Amino acid sequence: MTAQAAEALAAEALAAETLAAETPAAEALAGAWLAALAGRIATRDAAGAAALFGNESFWRDLLPFTWSIATFEGPGAIQAMLEATLPRAEAAGFRLEPGTARTDGAVTEAWFRFETGALRARGHLRLRDGRCWTLMTAALALKGHEERAGRTREAGVAHGAVRGRESWREGREREARALGTTEQPHVLVVGGGQGGIVLGARLRRLGVPALIVDAHPRPGDAWRRRYRTLCLHDPVWAIHLPYLPFPEHWPVFTPKDRMADWLEAYAGLMELDIWGSTRAEAARYDEGRGEWEVTLRREGRPVTLRPKQLVLATGMSGAPQVPAYEGAETFRGVQLHSSAYRGGEGFAGRRCVVIGSNNSAHDIAAELWECGADVTMVQRSSTLVVRAETQLRHFGYKLYSEDALEAGIGTEEADFIAASRPYAILPAMHRALYDRIRQEDAGFYRRLEAAGFMLDFGEDGSGLSMKYLRRGSGYYIDVGASDLVIRGDVKLRSRVEVSRILPEGVALSDGTVLPADLVVYATGFEPMERWIAGLVSEEAARRVGPVWGLGSGTRRDPGPWAGELRNMWKPTRQEGLWLQGGNLQQIRFTSRLLAIQLKARMEGIPTPVYDPAVFGADAVGADAAEALP
Amino acid sequence: MTAQAAEALAAEALAAETLAAETPAAEALAGAWLAALAGRIATRDAAGAAALFGNESFWRDLLPFTWSIATFEGPGAIQAMLEATLPRAEAAGFRLEPGTARTDGAVTEAWFRFETGALRARGHLRLRDGRCWTLMTAALALKGHEERAGRTREAGVAHGAVRGRESWREGREREARALGTTEQPHVLVVGGGQGGIVLGARLRRLGVPALIVDAHPRPGDAWRRRYRTLCLHDPVWAIHLPYLPFPEHWPVFTPKDRMADWLEAYAGLMELDIWGSTRAEAARYDEGRGEWEVTLRREGRPVTLRPKQLVLATGMSGAPQVPAYEGAETFRGVQLHSSAYRGGEGFAGRRCVVIGSNNSAHDIAAELWECGADVTMVQRSSTLVVRAETQLRHFGYKLYSEDALEAGIGTEEADFIAASRPYAILPAMHRALYDRIRQEDAGFYRRLEAAGFMLDFGEDGSGLSMKYLRRGSGYYIDVGASDLVIRGDVKLRSRVEVSRILPEGVALSDGTVLPADLVVYATGFEPMERWIAGLVSEEAARRVGPVWGLGSGTRRDPGPWAGELRNMWKPTRQEGLWLQGGNLQQIRFTSRLLAIQLKARMEGIPTPVYDPAVFGADAVGADAAEALP
Numbered sequence A, B: 001m002t003a004q005a006a007e008a009l010a011a012e013a014l015a016a017e018t019l020a021a022e023t024p025a026a027e028a029l030a031g032a033w034l035a036a037l038a039g040r041i042a043t044r045d046a047a048g049a050a051a052l053f054g055n056e057s058f059w060r061d062l063l064p065f066t067w068s069i070a071t072f073e074g075p076g077a078i079q080a081m082l083e084a085t086l087p088r089a090e091a092a093g094f095r096l097e098p099g100t101a102r103t104d105g106a107v108t109e110a111w112f113r114f115e116t117g118a119l120r121a122r123g124h125l126r127l128r129d130g131r132c133w134t135l136m137t138a139a140l141a142l143k144g145h146e147e148r149a150g151r152t153r154e155a156g157v158a159h160g161a162v163r164g165r166e167s168w169r170e171g172r173e174r175e176a177r178a179l180g181t182t183e184q185p186h187v188l189v190v191g192g193g194q195g196g197i198v199l200g201a202r203l204r205r206l207g208v209p210a211l212i213v214d215a216h217p218r219p220g221d222a223w224r225r226r227y228r229t230l231c232l233h234d235p236v237w238a239i240h241l242p243y244l245p246f247p248e249h250w251p252v253f254t255p256k257d258r259m260a261d262w263l264e265a266y267a268g269l270m271e272l273d274i275w276g277s278t279r280a281e282a283a284r285y286d287e288g289r290g291e292w293e294v295t296l297r298r299e300g301r302p303v304t305l306r307p308k309q310l311v312l313a314t315g316m317s318g319a320p321q322v323p324a325y326e327g328a329e330t331f332r333g334v335q336l337h338s339s340a341y342r343g344g345e346g347f348a349g350r351r352c353v354v355i356g357s358n359n360s361a362h363d364i365a366a367e368l369w370e371c372g373a374d375v376t377m378v379q380r381s382s383t384l385v386v387r388a389e390t391q392l393r394h395f396g397y398k399l400y401s402e403d404a405l406e407a408g409i410g411t412e413e414a415d416f417i418a419a420s421r422p423y424a425i426l427p428a429m430h431r432a433l434y435d436r437i438r439q440e441d442a443g444f445y446r447r448l449e450a451a452g453f454m455l456d457f458g459e460d461g462s463g464l465s466m467k468y469l470r471r472g473s474g475y476y477i478d479v480g481a482s483d484l485v486i487r488g489d490v491k492l493r494s495r496v497e498v499s500r501i502l503p504e505g506v507a508l509s510d511g512t513v514l515p516a517d518l519v520v521y522a523t524g525f526e527p528m529e530r531w532i533a534g535l536v537s538e539e540a541a542r543r544v545g546p547v548w549g550l551g552s553g554t555r556r557d558p559g560p561w562a563g564e565l566r567n568m569w570k571p572t573r574q575e576g577l578w579l580q581g582g583n584l585q586q587i588r589f590t591s592r593l594l595a596i597q598l599k600a601r602m603e604g605i606p607t608p609v610y611d612p613a614v615f616g617a618d619a620v621g622a623d624a625a626e627a628l629p
Helices: A003-017 A024-042 A046-050 A074-089 A168-178 A194-205 A256-269 A359-370 A388-394 A402-406 A411-419 A423-440 A442-450 A463-470 A481-487 A529-535 A538-544 A584-602 B003-017 B024-042 B046-050 B074-089 B168-178 B194-205 B256-269 B359-370 B388-394 B402-406 B411-419 B423-440 B442-450 B463-470 B481-487 B529-535 B538-544 B584-602
Strands: A053-062 A069-073 A092-096 A107-115 A119-128 A131-142 A187-190 A210-213 A278-286 A291-298 A301-305 A309-312 A317-320 A334-337 A351-355 A374-379 A384-387 A475-478 A490-494 A498-502 A505-508 A513-515 A518-521 A525-527 A577-579 B053-062 B069-073 B092-096 B107-115 B119-128 B131-142 B187-190 B210-213 B278-286 B291-298 B301-305 B309-312 B334-337 B351-355 B374-379 B384-387 B475-478 B490-494 B498-502 B505-508 B513-515 B518-521 B577-579
Touching: A024 A046, A024 A092, A024 A107, A024 A119, A046 A074, A053 A074, A069 A074, A069 A423, A119 A411, A131 A411, A131 A584, A168 B256, A187 A194, A187 A291, A194 A210, A194 A256, A194 A584, A210 A278, A256 B168, A256 B256, A278 A529, A291 A309, A309 A529, A309 A584, A317 A529, A351 A359, A351 A505, A351 A513, A359 A374, A359 A475, A359 A481, A359 A490, A359 A518, A384 A388, A384 A442, A384 A463, A388 A423, A388 A475, A411 A584, A423 A442, A423 A463, A442 A481, A463 A475, A475 A481, A481 A490, A525 A529, A529 A538, A577 A584, B024 B046, B024 B092, B024 B107, B024 B119, B046 B074, B053 B074, B069 B074, B069 B423, B119 B411, B131 B411, B131 B584, B187 B194, B187 B291, B194 B210, B194 B256, B194 B584, B210 B278, B278 B529, B291 B309, B309 B529, B309 B584, B351 B359, B351 B505, B351 B513, B359 B374, B359 B475, B359 B481, B359 B490, B359 B518, B384 B388, B384 B442, B384 B463, B388 B423, B388 B475, B411 B584, B423 B442, B423 B463, B442 B481, B463 B475, B475 B481, B481 B490, B529 B538, B577 B584
Parallel strands: A053 A131, A187 A210, A187 A309, A309 A577, A334 A518, A351 A374, A351 A518, A374 A490, A384 A475, B053 B131, B187 B210, B187 B309, B309 B577, B334 B518, B351 B374, B351 B518, B374 B490, B384 B475
Antiparallel strands: A053 A069, A092 A107, A107 A119, A119 A131, A278 A291, A291 A301, A317 A525, A498 A505, A505 A513, B053 B069, B092 B107, B107 B119, B119 B131, B278 B291, B291 B301, B498 B505, B505 B513
16 A cells, blocks of 8 residues: 555544535445446446456455455455355345445545345445445345344233243243253353353344353453453443443443453343353364364363354463473462462562563553552563553544444444454554654653653554554553553563573573562463364364464564454354454454354355455355255 | 313324424424523513413423422412422523424424523423413433433543552442441432332432342342243333343343343442342431431341431332131131232142232233133222233333334433323323224223123223322233133133132122132232331321322322322422332333432432422422421
8 A cells, every 4th residue: 555545544534533424426426336336246247346446445345245254455356256256145235325425525435235145234335536445345134034123022922821831031941951951052152251242142132052151150250350450441432242232321441340240240131041160171073963072061070062163252362371481480489470360469568570561561560569569560572552541532432432422423333434444454544643642642652761661653653453453462551550660660671581580589681680579470372273272173273373463464463464353253264163252342343243154054044155365275165054964 | 171172182192192393483482482481480470470371281390490299280370389489499591402393283392401500400391372281390410410421421440550449349349338337328218129229220320328128139039029921011112221221122021030130130230239138127207317217127137227318119009908808717728919929830720719800810810820720800890901912002102112212212202201291181191092992992892891891991981091190000901811701711700799708719799609729819909108107107107198199089099189199209298208119111210300309408409399289288398408407
């Protein structure tokens, strides 16, 4: 992308967020373009359709054409996709959503609806110089299997007297008893954190028998067991769960126990089937039967299940990663990974060393300081820091805010707007914003560097969100710890490595020793794909390949460019295996797509997958539905 | 009211429900009238203001002028009210809500906003022939004590490192521990059913320390212990709780256990302080200290609390009322009041007699029949029956429906529209509707009478809602039992009384005997005011007088006409005593008014009460705030 294009894009993105008014001219332009696309799709003219796209262009498809989550860049890739998918997609009925067309002069955008043979769908287009710059097509619902809501909601009671009728409670209890014992779940979701719960709610609404298992006793425990003062770093407008939004007095930043209680109540009210205190130990895919054999340990007792589909919702991070420092076994104090840290009680006046400098390291260092400990942070490599208030004021949250609500942009609409932007165009947009942030908070950053802190803003200056998408780490959203570092209340040792652990403390590469009663390894987690290796096999993990990341070619996100988050919420090279994860904003939106894919397979609806980034040169994945008997 | 006026009213009410479009002429007319009212209020010209009202007119005030819930009928009563209240109300800032003025030619209506010295308020006017026919003025919020929501919501976290900070969980636990032990609640709510819970949520949002006590162990238990197949008779659109509406897939008629679970989750998520397994045994008002002394028994142990305000939210009905039938002590089978009935299990093939013919009697008869019992219903007096589907299609629920939502009328707006109609005009409106219902369901009613069922539609033909408002009983919303009666599956004995109970069954006044293994007394409940007698004193109950009912002069609702539900949600003649109750639609709306009254008293804001129907000729109740030190 040219620098000018990037500039234009950033401007456009901001314009979109500031909600320019619609115009009749924009509606005419968008309508004409959409009619042209519809015409060429109707005649299966892939080349003609691709010719409607500019040289720099993106088609982001979220199921309707590809039965995958894939972005195609440029007319060539778009033509190839259409040639492969048009014969079966039966896309038709394209029409603009009234009143959605807008223009800023250079870019014209609009929302539209259409259908395929199997799906009701929605789309978004951006035109530049008469041709398409970005197109997004997204599944909304499986035709004939729409969620019941509003006018189609259930009656709840059959009026009239019926002998032997079952009450709601009795029905729920019977279902819960049967699932996993006398009846196999169609979907087994491993992990009952927010990802598993949100997906479970979607599946429940679609009538897909799903069982969620989690090692913790109660829903929400993953939050409950974090250290006591933790609050979510994303604001309330971004973290609503589907179907049941937080009430309007909910605080901006949700305390972790309050989130836990919400998740637990939500799971109950949404009638989810969750087995707590249950670990998934092994899973084997039986090609012949087209189902999994999953070995669980439920409250200590072994259980074997045979679901058709297996979803790993075990979180974006794999197992805790602790560097193998020499001498660690000789340490006389307490040492633990950040994930095992519960709080600083009992460490008042004691010497604590936190190794690492990302979110967990900062949060734990601050919490220890609040408890009166003597804290030193060891920074081994540079970190992106952005102040929470700045982030809230600036970025992303323009879509998720009271301003957006006042402008009529609810949570779901905001999700669609966010989804309309292909990943490829995000870095330029974020770079422009981070340039501003660095100016505005220049004094803060200067003080932080003066304290010895090694700062970065992503190697291309594109900031926090891109780091999150590319590697899921490398940043701290400052909710107060940076001031402790600046003031020296939390001591900082940077530009050093840990050379070894001594019985009395931590030896650094500059020859100094930090005496310590506590060492916290805030050193991150194994990548997500390790869950596959652990639960299924090393071979399956290899076959699926890296999970998460875009293939941006930046540090910890090696190429090739994938255009989407790798293997997330879509078919993988391991049949019947799905990855669910991400932050609440992501899972709220993607869980619908994942649930539709699972429901389609349960109903035997053909789901021919076209996704070159996953399935290589021939670009066609297994059609699970056709593989079924 | 003349017959023509009643007709016009019914037409108008329907027109309002069918949402006529606004017009500039209506806006001009309404604006001019409102400006005239505002001008006369500004100069405290009570006579001039009253002259703006028609001879047949109603001013329904929900706090702003009267600090009570009171309706004034005709210019004379309106002038008297204004003379008493204008000197202190400081009402000002009257302005139409843009786009709300509408007319059907005869009646013009509009919404408006205004303020008093203490309150933000909203109003609704209906004009006829240039003068006011109905006016409603309602408090929205106490100025300076508005609920925090949206832009004013709490941060949830104080960014920055703070030593010794308390987590949300710790704060909640500390609060819960302190309330009722080291700290007195400002408000004690006796009864933790839906009325207590909804009020508790409102008080919590206003920062009023409130403790709810309930005899049941868990919130929702009042629903849980009802018989197993019970579903709510009101549809989902009418029963939303404030702040946290049901999700859009919630069934039309909520099963009782599902409602129970919702209430329990709601109480937790809204952070209410509830003591379960706690009975209120006695309450004494200490005039000198201006507080109550309430004796509780909490899980068997006595506790004494000293709240400033005491709210009875023990339900619209008092204790179960069982007629003192001679010989009851000799009965060899099982006999119980309807409220103690848990389900028909174990009664298959056995002879069951249900005495009574209202909702509970029908529900229990049908449930027993579903369980295979041999059931006879004894009808002692006529009953209003309306089919649930008919009711859903016709009445009230035009405001609470998918149609209303599609027209932009959310639950809160529907509540205000309902509140804009003075009780005095409802019978005419309902009569017109019941005339239609009786025509449409003529066949059904004919069959029911052919089975011997004694039908009525209220003694003035005004139907179910008026019976509910006047006496809270005397009807059945048919969800299926009437067909059992028609078919003879549930046997009916009507036009008889119970003459005595025999060891083997029930002897009727016609000399026959119904052999019985089970007798259910679906014979209603003592009136609500009996709670006051039981908890406070007979003298206090006498002083407060009848609770509920309008004073319509119809059966079980003797006059004088009160214009409002007597003693509900407003000051009573017992200082510091409040009555909370009603169905979910009522308590959703009135709980805001009650919470504002309690909060105002807590803050020491003057609340001079003017309510002749409660406080008699001088019409002025105690100003609790001024009585406080």
